[in-house]
Amino acid sequence: MRYRLRDEAGASRSVAYLLMGSGPFMFLTGVILPTRRTVPGVLTFVALTFLLTGAGAACRWRPDRVPSMSWLLAPFFGIGLVTALNLGTDDASTGAQLFYLWPVLYAANFLSRLVNYLTLALVSAGDGLVVFTVLGADRGLSDWASLTVAMMLTAVVVWSLRGRNERLREVLETQAYADPLTGVANRRSFDGELARAVESAHRTGESIALLTLDIDHFKKINDTWGHGVGDQALQQVAEALRRVASGDDDVVGRLGGDEFVVLLRTDRLGARRAADEVRATVAEIATLPGGPPGLSIGVALLPDHAGSAVELGAASDAALYEAKEGGRGRTAIAHPPAPRHNVDHLPAHSVSGV
Numbered sequence: 294m295r296y297r298l299r300d301e302a303g304a305s306r307s308v309a310y311l312l313m314g315s316g317p318f319m320f321l322t323g324v325i326l327p328t329r330r331t332v333p334g335v336l337t338f339v340a341l342t343f344l345l346t347g348a349g350a351a352c353r354w355r356p357d358r359v360p361s362m363s364w365l366l367a368p369f370f371g372i373g374l375v376t377a378l379n380l381g382t383d384d385a386s387t388g389a390q391l392f393y394l395w396p397v398l399y400a401a402n403f404l405s406r407l408v409n410y411l412t413l414a415l416v417s418a419g420d421g422l423v424v425f426t427v428l429g430a431d432r433g434l435s436d437w438a439s440l441t442v443a444m445m446l447t448a449v450v451v452w453s454l455r456g457r458n459e460r461l462r463e464v465l466e467t468q469a470y471a472d473p474l475t476g477v478a479n480r481r482s483f484d485g486e487l488a489r490a491v492e493s494a495h496r497t498g499e500s501i502a503l504l505t506l507d508i509d510h511f512k513k514i515n516d517t518w519g520h521g522v523g524d525q526a527l528q529q530v531a532e533a534l535r536r537v538a539s540g541d542d543d544v545v546g547r548l549g550g551d552e553f554v555v556l557l558r559t560d561r562l563g564a565r566r567a568a569d570e571v572r573a574t575v576a577e578i579a580t581l582p583g584g585p586p587g588l589s590i591g592v593a594l595l596p597d598h599a600g601s602a603v604e605l606g607a608a609s610d611a612a613l614y615e616a617k618e619g620g621r622g623r624t625a626i627a628h629p630p631a632p633r634h635n636v637d638h639l640p641a642h643s644v645s646g647v
Contacts, residue, residue: 299455300402304403305359306352309349309352311395313353316346319345323337323338324338367396375419379392383427390420390423393440397412397413397444400448401455420440421433425437469482470482472547475547478546479546483554486544490602503556504568506554506589507588507589510587511551544556561597561626565626569624571588571590572624592627593612594627612628
């Protein structure tokens with residue numbers, strides 16, 4: 294996204310600290326330090342002190358009540374605030390100019406490259422306005438050029454570090470949530486996806502299907518051809534599952550060993566068709582010395598066979614066990630749950646056991 298905001302929580306804290314720091318600083322420079330004061334000037338600085346401090350407190354402790362656009366506009370507000378303070382106090386010193394670091398660092402950490410370019414341009418323009426007004430063109434030129442180059446280099450360094458951190462985070466997330474051998478979701482990741490899918494299905498009324506499958510006689514593949522061939526079988530079955538579960542919200546996971554799961558947003562007919570497609574895709578594997586592996590598949594649906602994620606997993610497991618008991622190499626559909634009777638409505642002899 295062109296105006297993407299990264300890490301809203303971090304952005305809100307950064308804005309909060311700027312505002313809560315600006316309030317006391319404004320009181321110090323506008324009320325305490327000036328040798329000549331006017332009543333309107335003092336009242337203005339006092340009001341701004343309370344306003345900035347209160348806004349900072351809201352950003353820190355109630356960021357949910359702050360409009361989202363505020364985080365995008367924050368660096369521009371910071372540039373305007375620093376420029377106004379420096380002009381109001383006729384301060385073009387190096388210390389005063391260093392306050393422009395905040396909007397530069399904020400944009401480099403939290404906002405897109407386009408916003409960074411705009412931030413740097415406005416920082417340069419704001420500082421130029423201050424130094425040329427206070428110091429004049431001859432003295433101000435070198436200060437303005439030095440600060441502009443320094444801010445540009447700072448932004449480049451921070452942007453590079455941010456990119457490196459994001460790439461490292463992606464690697465860590467992949468390692469934490471993906472099975473290292475097959476690349477599909479691991480158990481923890483899949484359990485989270487299943488819970489979210491079930492919650493969504495309860496809200497929307499849509500049907501979801503869970504396929505649980507094992508590779509038939511997988512131990513024999515390892516014992517006969519070696520674990521390297523067994524790993525290849527797992528990888529190719531996972532790839533076949535990914536090709537079938539191609540929807541945006543479909544998820545493939547490996548629970549461990551040779552057991553895989555597939556989460557589909559579909560109905561009973563779609564789940565059965567997906568199981569047939571999985572078999573057909575796996576049957577096309579021609580690179581394994583023992584030929585394509587066989588599969589046993591159990592299918593369960595929500596709300597047909599379960600009402601929760603745990604119940605859906607148990608129903609799919611039970612169907613897989615039925616497929617294995619039936620001779621392997623087949624697909625079994627879960628049975629509807631047994632009706633639950635209210636003991637108050639049962640005949641008396643059923644309750645008493647007579």
